[in-house]
Amino acid sequence: MPSHLSADRPAGRSPSGDSPVEALIARTRQLRTDMDAVRRDTESNGSDPEDRWQRALYDLALHHLEDLDEHLAQLREGPPPAAGSPEALPASPASPDAGPAPAPGRIGSAEWELLTDEVRWSAEFYEILGMDPTAHALTLDELPSLVLDEDRPRLTVMVTDCLVDGRPIDGEFRITRPDDGTVRTVHMKGEPVLDADGNTASMWAVLRDVSELRRHRREVSETRDSLRRGRPARSGQGLVVEPQEAVLPPWHGFLRLPRQGGPGSLELAAHRLPSSAPGGPAGGDWYDACELPDGETLIAFGTLTGEPAAVASGTSMLIGALRGMAMAGAPPGRTTVWLDDLLRGSALQVSGPALCCRYRTGTMTLRWSGRPAPVLFRDGAVLTLRSPGGQAEAEQRLEAGDLLVLRTAGLVTGVEAEHRLTALAGSLRDESSAQAAAQVLADAFGGDRSRGTGCFLVARVHDRHG
Incomplete structure (x- = not known):
């Protein structure tokens, strides 16, 4: 041939x-x-x-x-x-003959x-x-x-x-x-x-x-599943599924920050857990992550409750306000208080907890405020982290290979859930990517969502360039 x-x-x-x-x-x-x-x-x-x-x-x-x-x-x-080959060598960026990228x-x-x-x-x-x-x-x-x-x-x-x-x-x-x-x-x-x-x-x-082709196919599958569950407009349930996805960050499943990578950078992956019951209630979980002008990384997570349409609008409002506060240099403690004030002062009639974190790659230091506190997995063990109240902040030095988990309020709480998390520590240690770790958590807790949806945001600390 x-x-x-x-x-x-x-x-x-x-x-x-x-x-x-x-x-x-x-x-x-x-x-x-x-x-x-x-x-x-x-x-x-x-x-x-x-x-x-x-x-x-x-x-x-x-x-x-x-x-x-x-x-x-x-x-x-x-x-x-x-x-x-000579005819394929790229033109110099300064050359007027440089053509567009494929x-x-x-x-x-x-x-x-x-x-x-x-x-x-x-x-x-x-x-x-x-x-x-x-x-x-x-x-x-x-x-x-x-x-x-x-x-x-x-x-x-x-x-x-x-x-x-x-x-x-x-x-x-x-x-x-x-x-x-x-x-x-x-x-x-x-x-x-x-x-x-x-x-x-x-x-x-x-x-x-x-x-993009796979993204379009997922959208077709999701809307088909929505039809099979019944029309949300009649039941009042599930209406927020598509709008909620639309207002979440455009990266949805995976992100690396800072984008140039390197030791201490974070690999992030998000995984949403649909309700296991047909026609179950839609979730109001939201998350965000972005690189800030001062070199730090913003990571945030929260859950809203209320009418589906109000939850979608509230999510969009919170993510926009969150980024604006973080870009202006607001620390995590002040940001969580302001977000709570914003919700209470709005006419949307939605409420819910929020967690705001700032991570500095150079020192591998995480500062956070809000609830529920992140869960830290290190060397096959679970380290319990706590969140102070009000505008106070907690701080934790991370290490290469650490896995940080932000999750829906109530998803992994209680004594039984704590034991299940501890049992997963060994499996999570063996997973080399944030996406694989998120899937392990989804497999472990996905069957519990008979009363609604859930969500994980996983961040793994890199120990190599890439």
Whole structure:
């Protein structure tokens, strides 16, 4: 089988003068325009769950078409030169000829030679992985260094099956981009390249970022589940599920702060626990984290109770006020008191506890105020932390490998819950990522949510650069 990087050919032209690819691009763009017009005609105020489900499906279909249009455009352009070749070297930032970065949805190409250890990546492959295009392309042994710990076995199986058994590669895994620390989901397809004797000589693959596609699919699934549970507008339950998600921070599941990483940085992951009872009440849990101008990291968590629509509005108000206070330099103790005053003075008729923390990477020091206090896991043990009252603050020096858990009030309280947390300490110690630790907690406590939802925010202290 010829090399993928050199085997692609622009499609030949049809008798009419337009290539088949050009015709497909025109049809795709017309379909996208028509679908977008239908979507706009069906827009509503979003209060009806069936309308939300339809809108989510339209968005998913449009995203598929946008990706298809981008892929067809790449076919029209022909195969890209491998990164590092003279024609593929990136222009200097100061050069007026510097082109835009590869657009989302573009596909990167790569090939790994097994006998010579030569690796060739296209510029798009570097861009998708968030790597400097002048850096050396990673070997198959080095590639897992970008992959989340829990997804590495999946990649290993795909590559081994390809090289040993000659099976095609077709699967997804999550990576952490070195340039900005964000986690993205990528889809890889590839095949082995055989020599004259039928032995595997190399492996080629194409890669694309499917993070947005997966997000749209989750939205479709969530709105479908909402429909199955019954119309929230009639029952008064569940109405806040979609608005609540909409006002939470845009990073939702994963974040690294400070973004440049390094020892002492925090890897954060959030996990929401839906009610285990059909039609159960919606949750008013909220969380936030961001990097502050003074170099500290803000972490906050809270729970609101009240009417669903008021909870969603209150969440948006609190997160905005919280960030404003933190950016202005307000300490945690003062911030929690002000947030409480803000709730009591509003007309939303919502209430609930809040916890505000500030973390300084250089000294690995955490200061906090509010409730419930964080739970600290260290070396397989649980360290009990307390929150002072009023504007007073508590302080704790963290260590590399520490796991900090912020959680819904009432989710892990009481003697029995304390014992269960202690029993989980060993399992959490063995998890190398915040996301995996959050999943352990979700598995342990998810079955308890017969009376409502719950939420965890997990922060792990890094002990290495990355």
